[in-house]
Amino acid sequence: MGGYGLKTLVLITGIISAVVWMAPSLVTIGLFLLVVPGLILMIMPTVFVYLLATLLIRAVLPLQSWPATAAALAIVVALGFILPQPLRLIHKAQYDSAMQPEIVPGDPVRLAGEVLVINKKPSHDGALGGPACDALCAALLATPGVTGVTIRNEAADADDPRQKHFRLDPGKAGGSAGPNKPEDIVGHLPELREPHKKGEPLPARSDRQQALRQAVISDWTIRLATSAGLSETQTAPAADFTITITANNRAHWNPNVDRLEVARTGQPPLLRRSLVRQRALAAPFHFGFEGMIENAHFVIGYSMLTSAPIYPDFDPLLELLRHTSLAQAIPDVAQSGALRSAVIAALDKPSASQAQLNLAKGWMDSLEYKPAPEDLALVHRVIADQRITGIRAQVNRFYQKAIPPELRAPLVARILNPASDPQERSAYGKLLSKLPEGTFAQPTGDEARILADPVLRRQAAPFIERLADQSQPGLAMLMQILENEIASGTQWAIQRPVIRAVRRGLARLGPGAASALPRIEELFARPRNPLANLSQEADEWRFTMARMGKPVDALPFTSGQKPESLERDKAQIRKRLADFDPAWESGYSY
Known part of the structure; x- marks a missing residue:
């Protein structure tokens, strides 16, 4: 091969090498698709270096044409083997110095x-x-x-x-x-x-x-x-x-x-x-x-x-x-049931100590996210036992979407329990809000106590939305709670859970809350909107007003909004109206 042909190869491989060096994912794509193109691209930078070195050495050899190229290539390949050897010896010496003899005792070392x-x-x-x-x-x-x-x-x-x-x-x-x-x-x-043995399940x-x-x-x-x-x-x-x-x-x-x-x-x-x-x-x-x-x-x-x-x-x-x-x-496998037995014993014992009752928390933490029916039944017993407190995180693990009706009274009791803190009451109120439609059409005396107490209902705010189950009496109470909250003048961070729950209750009522629509529109139109201080919350109120009966085209959207953005928002509201699900947790993601 003459010098011209070698220069051409150096130029071509150099360009390809530069491309794959800057975009190495091309090699991976080539390997995945056809293998061979990927392999060619993979070796291209090495080929370029060897060809470039061949071209440079060829220029100083006292030979011409293909003998010069062959001699130069042979020299480059030889250098490719010889030059790494000193570093290889250094690396081998480093490896040997890091090695130490293995020591494996005949009997286990007894730690003490x-x-x-x-x-x-x-x-x-x-x-x-x-x-x-x-x-x-x-x-x-x-x-x-x-x-x-x-x-x-x-x-x-x-x-x-x-x-x-x-x-x-x-x-x-x-x-x-x-x-x-x-x-x-x-x-x-x-x-x-x-490793798994052959045939092992x-x-x-x-x-x-x-x-x-x-x-x-x-x-x-x-x-x-x-x-x-x-x-x-x-x-x-x-x-x-x-x-x-x-x-x-x-x-x-x-x-x-x-x-x-x-x-x-x-x-x-x-x-x-x-x-x-x-x-x-x-x-x-x-x-x-x-x-x-x-x-x-x-x-x-x-x-x-x-x-x-x-x-x-x-x-x-x-x-x-x-x-x-x-x-x-490592305890015996049989120990896996010891904690469950201890929890049952504590629940059965009226005089159980707090330490014995607290075993329930560790047991609930140890359960899988979908417990066996017998374990879930025991979880219900734990929730119902008001002596066991501070189990908000454990309860939330098992009831992400819905809760069984038999937990209605225990959760209400936990909200009323003086040992429950505000975070627990909020969590239990949210769980109650997930019970089936109509559950609270006839509220119990304890449920009425929660909703009538300004402190309790604020702490268990998500429960407020279920006033919608009571139809018109519930609507009247929802609006009264809203008016009281706005008049209280407290910080928005404190008001928001209550106002959000009222909004969700009005959305549940839908056309049944039409009589309250003029008041909601008036509040929403105020320069300092008391219903929302976030754009997401304002969007939720627009949807709620549409549920209450206001035409989508007449909703109070932001002035100056671009036509394509406005139409997109309207289409989204219409879709949500068609697919309305009262259990959807709108408003809890911000």
């Missing part, structure tokens, strides 16, 4: 006394405020013989207190302090991490994992409620055992080390497990390609030196469960 966990994570993994008692900390505290655990973030951020000491304190039993998600330790059990492993998670939750909930609470301090006693966890720092051209070491403090390790990985510059030199469409990019080609097979995974908790007494912290 004070245990120090040194977590050598990169600085961005430091937790502001100091370490928390996580699943490992909880498992260590539950291990027979362990008296306390110190978690130290050795490589944490400078503003991190670096360490905290945790222990179980009998004097704090029944309190709210406890480990964070102790059940997460179950996901690291060897039996659940092993997949649901069996999933069911066992769920049962074990329930067992850990039961064990910890009962322990914290009845025997010991979690105590934490900044200072820590001398450690009997030290567990050191080194995390992969993901450095591109330095050793990446994941390592677990367990030792009696100040003595040689009893357990060491490692995963070491190191990039070594590839020979011959080339450009590699990584990522998918969203993160595709070219890299300098490398080979991976690793102490484990391809796609390795290192889990220090898995190694601890395999080779230490930490596994003793």
Whole structure:
């Protein structure tokens, strides 16, 4: 090949290389569609570099035409193998220096006394405020013989207190302090991490994992409620055992080390497990390609030196469960039902302590989002027992869309319960608003008390909309509540839940609220609109007025609105009128 042809190839490959380098997702698309085009685009930057080097070397050789090109290409290929070697040797030396001999004990290491966990994570993994008692900390505290655990973030951020000491304190039993998600330790059990065996039913492993998670939750909930609470301090006693966890720092051209070491403090390790990985510059030199469409990019080609097979995974908790007494912290599967039994016993016992009654919260937290019918029946019992307070979050988990009619009286009682705070009353009022249409056509005495009490009805504001079930008497009360709220002169943030509930009640009544339409129009037209201070809320009131009987074309839209925008808003209102659903939670998303 002559010099002209070589220059042409350099120009063509250079242009293609520039394009794929700036838009590497083209390579991914080519691989997905036809494979071969993707492979061609992938090697193009490497081909360009080798051709460019060939052209430059050819220019100084004392040869002509194709012999010059062939000689130059041979020299370039040879250099591609030779030049990376010094760096490859450096990378291999770095890898060898990071390696340490594996130590696997014949019998599990029995952890006892004070245990120090040194977590050598990169600085961005430091937790502001100091370490928390996580699943490992909880498992260590539950291990027979362990008296306390110190978690130290050795490589944490400078503003991190670096360490905290945790222990179980009998004097704090029944309190709210406890480990964070102790059940997460179950996901690291060897039996659940092993590959599935041929013929093994997949649901069996999933069911066992769920049962074990329930067992850990039961064990910890009962322990914290009845025997010991979690105590934490900044200072820590001398450690009997030290567990050191080194995390992969993901450095591109330095050793990446994941390592677990367990030792009696100040003595040689009893357990060491490692995963070491190191990039070594590839020979011959080339450009590699990584990522998918969203993160595709070219890299300098490398080979991976690793102490484990391809796609390795290192889990220090898995190694601890395999080779230490930490596994003793996992309770038997049979323990998964212990908490449920304890909750039933507390409900059945008139003199149950508050700590025993509070077991219900932990049990409800442990349930799946769609509990079994027998568990849901027990949830109903918990809600109905007014001795158990502060369960707003737990109740909301199970009743996102609708609630059964049998919870009507218990939720009303919870609103009236002096132990309920305003947030709870609001949540229970919203749940009551989801009961079937007509439920409150004949309100009970307790329900009437809530709606007549200015404080209670403001705190349980979502319940106000169900005055619509009472038809015209309900309309009169809705308008009276609205007038009282406007006249009160309180801040909009306080008024908004009540005014929103009135609006939703009027929308439920629809044409049945037509007599109130002139007053709503008058309020809405005021310069300082007392019904809405947000554009979204104003949109909801326009829809409500349309439900009450005002023609869509006559609704009070914003002056100066562009015709196409106005028509779009009108079309949206007409669609909502046709598809009206009183249960739709309009107005709760802002």
